[in-house]
Amino acid sequence: MELFLFVVLGLTAIGSSLAMIGHKNPIYSALFMVVTFVVTAAIYVLLKAPFIAAIQIIIYAGAVVVLFLFVVMFLNLKTSILIERRRGPLLLAFVLGGLVAGELAAVVATGVWPNTAEALVPPGFGSVTAVATVLFTRYVVPFEIASVILLVGMVGAIVLARRASPEPQTAYDVSAASGGPSGSRAATPRAPAATEGEEPVGVGMEVHR
């Protein structure tokens, strides 16, 4: 049963990630990305790590891809803009992909093959307690560093959005009634850079176009 589920989920994950890369429409690519994330979360559940599965869905499927969709819809990206014409990045992608594939093949060739998740991980692995214990004892310094980096990113996004503002902002002008905080008009040209922490600012903007 577990093997059957794993095969189905794995094939779905591979299929949807291929579709994600291959699809011409960026909206569909983002959707296939969601499918990939959800299927990966299901595989985490099979591996007895429900906490990581839930976090995967909340953060990646629930927040990150929504931001992607947001930017794609906002900028109304056309397929033609997105087609890569240069050869360099493509070549690099093939080299890197080949390296990873080789590494995976080496692991597969030399590895031992347990049949179930229980054989791989100790009991309680991936539970909230286990993750929290490791995170707040052994890895507390990297954890704090990561949170400071995120904070820097948020502050940076706000600073970028502020600096683009040419005139002092008035609290509410006429445009506010049609839905947008007036200060955000200045932020839109940089919307992709500023979306990380401040994404809601842009929504009312579409009205002004």
Added chain:
Amino acid sequence: MLAALGTIGAIAIKVALVFGILLTMVAYLVWLERKVLGHIQSRRGPLHVGPHGLLQPLADITKLFLKEDVIPDGADRVVFSLAPGIAVASALSAIAVIPFGQVVSVFGYPIELHIADVDIGILYILAVGSLGVYGLILGGWASNNKFSLLGGLRSSAQMVSYELSLGLALIGPLMLAGTLRMQGIVEAQRHLWFICLQPLGFVIYVVSALAETNRIPFDLPEAESELVAGYHVEYSGFKFAFFFLAEYVAMITVACVATTLFLGGYHGIGLTSPWLGPAWFMGKVAILLFLFIWIRGTLPRFRYDQLMQLGWKVLLPLAFVNVAATGFLALWLGRSS
């Protein structure tokens, strides 16, 4: 083998029962909303189909079934049809981990009054709930209509913003209970409901939940006066009914979560027996739903910048303060007991 089949059968019956009750509740929640709003506005609400309009929901459902299903020109047909399904699926699956009562025995068999008992219960609800935004944003995009796209964008921004304070408000009860399991959280409130220890958390939760479910005063995504009807302006017939259903199921879900985390779940005051648990639970949910309708009848809609300011500058800092205060409280309670 027979025992396994029995377990699966019991679960199937439970799922069918819960969904049946849920869908009936949605139908009569709509009726109740129209009635209550009517009386608030000195009208009488639906009156003609059945006594006091009690059969109005049936008439409405029949109408929605029989209407023509229009797909606009230039719409993305696949995504257009997929979006209502995503909205409903995400709303319905959240209900699976809600505990409605303790273990009761039916014909000598112990039956647990919940569909699933998951270790990460509350995270599961947040996870499937966060997928619901795709229904709105995709529906808005696929309709090939500016108003619906705007509604979809607004809804996604609103839901992503308010999810933060919603999640932070839930951390208080979780810290006090020391578990993410819904059943464990309810058991921890046997003697004292968490609303007594978490009044601020409860208020933050209810306000964010109103925003998450796009209810007045936060119904910006479908503001009639600006966006016609927002993300579902191009939807008709059955697909529209799906969005409608998703919205009301989400409303019931947030009421169930509030009951479980803040109002002691199936624990009652005075009269308690395993069989009365679901009655207590439903009573509390009904009070919250009435509150939501009352708020709708009372408050005007926020402006968009006010909505964002309230979310980011008021609720979020308050939620952080609440989490820190709860931490001290939990430490103190843990030391004294």
